[in-house]
Amino acid sequence: xxxxxxxxxxxxxxxxxxxxxxxxxxxxxxxxxxxxxxxxxxxxxxxxxxxxxxxxxxxxxxxxxxxxxxxxxxxxxxxxxxxxxxxxxxxxxxxxxxxxxxxxxxxxxxxxxxxxxxxxxxxxxxxxxxxxxxxxxxxxxxxxxxxxxxxxxxxxxxxxxxxxxxxxxxxxxxxxxxxxxxxxxxxxxxxxxxxxxxxxxxxxxxxxxxxxxxxxxxxxxxxxxxxxxxxxxxxxxxxxxxxxxxxxxxxxxxxxxxxxxxxxxxxxxxxxxxxxxxxxxxxxxxxxxxxxxxxxxxxxxxxxxxxxxxxxxxxxxxxxxxxxxxxxxxxxxxxxxxxxxxxxxxxxxxxxxxxxxxxxxxxxxxxxxxxxxxxxxxxxxxxxxxxxxxxxxxxxxxxxxxxxxxxxxxxxxxxxxxx
Numbered sequence: 001x002x003x004x005x006x007x008x009x010x011x012x013x014x015x016x017x018x019x020x021x022x023x024x025x026x027x028x029x030x031x032x033x034x035x036x037x038x039x040x041x042x043x044x045x046x047x048x049x050x051x052x053x054x055x056x057x058x059x060x061x062x063x064x065x066x067x068x069x070x071x072x073x074x075x076x077x078x079x080x081x082x083x084x085x086x087x088x089x090x091x092x093x094x095x096x097x098x099x100x101x102x103x104x105x106x107x108x109x110x111x112x113x114x115x116x117x118x119x120x121x122x123x124x125x126x127x128x129x130x131x132x133x134x135x136x137x138x139x140x141x142x143x144x145x146x147x148x149x150x151x152x153x154x155x156x157x158x159x160x161x162x163x164x165x166x167x168x169x170x171x172x173x174x175x176x177x178x179x180x181x182x183x184x185x186x187x188x189x190x191x192x193x194x195x196x197x198x199x200x201x202x203x204x205x206x207x208x209x210x211x212x213x214x215x216x217x218x219x220x221x222x223x224x225x226x227x228x229x230x231x232x233x234x235x236x237x238x239x240x241x242x243x244x245x246x247x248x249x250x251x252x253x254x255x256x257x258x259x260x261x262x263x264x265x266x267x268x269x270x271x272x273x274x275x276x277x278x279x280x281x282x283x284x285x286x287x288x289x290x291x292x293x294x295x296x297x298x299x300x301x302x303x304x305x306x307x308x309x310x311x312x313x314x315x316x317x318x319x320x321x322x323x324x325x326x327x328x329x330x331x332x333x334x335x336x337x338x339x340x341x342x343x344x345x346x347x348x349x350x351x352x353x354x355x356x357x358x359x360x361x362x363x364x365x366x367x368x369x370x371x372x373x374x375x376x377x378x379x380x381x382x383x384x385x386x387x388x389x390x391x392x393x394x395x396x397x398x399x400x401x402x403x404x405x406x407x408x409x410x411x412x413x414x415x416x417x418x419x
Contacts, residue, residue: 001030001175001176001179001180002027002030002031002032002172002175002176002179003030003031003032004031004032004033005031005032005033005082005083005179006032006033006035006080006081006082006083007027007032007033007034007035007081007082007083007084007085007175008035008036008037008077008078008080008081008083008084008085008109008113008115009023009024009027009034009035009036009037009084009085009086009087010037010039010084010085010086010087010089010093010106010109010110011036011037011038011039011042011046011051011087011088012039012041012042012086012088012089012090012092012093012106013039013040013041013042013044013045013090013092014041014042014045014088014089014090014122014123014165015045015088016087016088016122016164016165017042017045017046017088018045018046019087019088019165019167019168020036020046020051020087020088020168021046021050021051021054022168023087023168023171023172024036024051024054024055025054026168026169026172027172027175028054028055028056030172030176033057034055034056034057035055035057035058035060035077035080035081036051036052036055036057036059036060037059037060037061037077037105037106037109038051038059038060038061039093039104039105039106040061040104041090041092043061048061060077060105061105062104062105063104063105063108077105077109077113078108078109078110078112078113078114078115079112079113081109081113081115082115083115083116083117083118083175083178083179084109084110084113084115084116084117084118085117085118085120085171085175086106086110086117086118086119086120087118087119087120087122087148087165087171088120088121088122088123088165089119089120089121089122090121090122090123091121091123091127091128091130091133091136093106093107094119094121094133094136094137094140095132095133095136097110097111097119097136097140097145098135098136098137098139098140116144116146116178117140117144117145117146118145118146118147118148118174118175118178119137119140119145119146119147119148120148120150120165120166120171121133121137121147121148121149121150121163121165122150122163122164122165123150123163124163125162125163127163128150128162128163128256129162129256131258134256134257134258135258138257138258141379146178146379147379148166148171148174149230149256149377150162150163150164150165150166151164151165151166151167152164162256177372177373178373180372201244201405201408201409201412202244202245203241203244203245203246203408203412204244204245204246205245205247206245206246206247206286206287206415207246207247207249207284207285207286207287208238208241208246208247208248208249208285208286208287208288208289209248209249209251209278209281209282209285209287209288209289210234210237210238210241210248210249210250210251210288210289210291211234211250211251211252211253211274211278211289211290211291211292211294212229212231212233212234212235212237212238212250212251212252212253212255212291212292213229213230213231213234213252213253213254213255213257213292213293214226214227214228214229214231214253214254214292214293214294214295215227215253215254215268215269215270215271215273215274215292215293215294215295216253216254216269216270216295217270217271217295217297217298217299217321218269218270218299218302219299219302219303219307219316220302220303220304220305220306220307221303221304221305221306222306223306223307225295225297225298225299225318226254226295227293227295227376228293228375228376228377229253229292229293229376230255230256230257230376230377231252231253231255231257231292232257232377232378232379232400233291233341233381233400233403233404234250234252234289234291234292235250235252235255235257235260236400236401236403236404237289237291237404237407237408238250238260238263239260239263239401239404240401240404240405240408241404241408242260242262242263244408246287247264248260248262248263248264249263249264249265249266249281249285250263250264250265250266251266251268251274251277251278251281251292252265252266252267252268252292253267253268253269253274253292253293253294254267254269270295270298271294271295271298271321271322271324272298272321272322274292274294274324275322275324275327278290278324278328279327282328282331283333285336286335286336286337286415287336287337287339287411287415288328288336288337288338288339289339289407289411290324290325290328290338290339290340290341291341291365293341293343293376294321294324294325295321296320296321297318297319297320297321298318298319298321299316299317299318299319300317300318300319301317323359325338325340325355325359325361326358326359326360328359329359329360329361330360332360334418335418335419336418337362337363337411337414337415337418338359338360338361338362339361339362339363339364339365339407339411340355340356340359340361340363340364340365341364341365341366341367342355342364342365342366342367343367343369343375343376344366344367344368344369345368345369345370346368348366348367348368348384349366349384349386349392351366352364352366352384352386353386356386356387356388361388362387362388362414362418363385363386363387363388363410363411363414364385364386365383365384365385365407366383366384366385366386367381367382367383367384368382373397374397379399379400379401380397380398380399380400381397381398381399381400381403382395382396382397383395383403385407385410387410387414393410
């Protein structure tokens with residue numbers, strides 16, 4: 001999928017820059033033409049010579065150096081690009097791009113290109129989780145950029161947490177998947193656009209309850225059982241409902257996403273915490289959309305202190321968490337609309353249909369999380385909508401923000417039928 005693709009790799013001044021030598025090598029083995037831009041900071045970690053030898057192309061380190069191959073040097077790479085990948089993307093370059101700055105070759109290229117742009121943030125955990133950085137990432141996403149979530153582990157600063165740049169092979173796979181599925185992305189004239197739907201939908205006066213992200217079940221004061229849900233789909237639905245005039249309550253598990261302005265926002269940790277808040281808000285809600293990935297099990301006996309590592313096996317006894325969605329289905333009143341989600345890796349339709357019926361849902365949003373660009377921690381999704389009347393609608397791969405409006409369009413049709 002990468003054969004003959006022109007990939008612009010922007011390397012910024014983080015310690016993870018050393019991984020980009022391997023990254024360029026892997027991209028070339030896939031047949032890609034790689035053109036590297038090194039920021040001033042990146043040159044402290046990797047040399048122009050190394051990148052030139054690995055990429056087989058001149059390396060750009062300055063706005064003002066001569067690049068004989070291009071006619072208009074400062075925008076030529078922007079035009080050439082099939083995709084731009086910034087890896088590692090430091091908090092500094094993310095902030096500059098969010099503000100639209102163009103003070104070096106990389107930021108100028110990013111501002112001038114019309115190609116898809118991917119950012120792979122890599123930094124200290126506190127810097128990554130800082131609300132300013134999160135807002136900057138949110139701004140870039142709003143403008144259509146793809147954010148690759150960082151990995152967790154030991155960091156160069158000596159701490160452990162979220163902030164590691166994904167391994168080169170993972171970044172290559174993300175680009176391969178993007179080009180493999182990119183042609184399936186819905187064009188504006190092939191799907192209901194946000195603007196078109198927004199003109200037709202009016203949720204004014206309706207109370208909508210949305211849940212998002214995963215839950216964490218403690219093992220001890222340090223560790224927990226969790227899942228990979230980022231909350232992006234639930235947050236997109238809550239944001240779209242807010243923009244359509246609804247009174248939105250968003251109950252979110254732990255997420256790196258910035259809390260939405262203009263909604264009643266609650267953050268929880270465990271499934272039992274989420275259940276309590278959901279049941280409190282359920283009676284006043286005309287529409288409930290349960291997009292959260294709630295843990296099915298919790299540890300029966302949570303340790304009071306950190307469990308110390310030893311040479312023995314550790315056995316955890318798990319007990320079932322309350323089934324919030326099923327409980328809501330039993331309590332649902334006439335006129336209320338209840339929507340669930342089914343994230344599966346096999347037998348998608350069969351499992352989703354069973355969940356729809358057993359939990360007394362009006363609609364279920366089903367997706368195979370093993371599909372490229374269609375699961376946790378990505379900005380796109382590939383879903384099927386199953387309803388009580390037996391109908392199944394399959395939607396093409398598109399952004400979660402666009403899908404939010406389409407989901408709400410179907411929800412409104414059901415609500416009108418019930419009321």
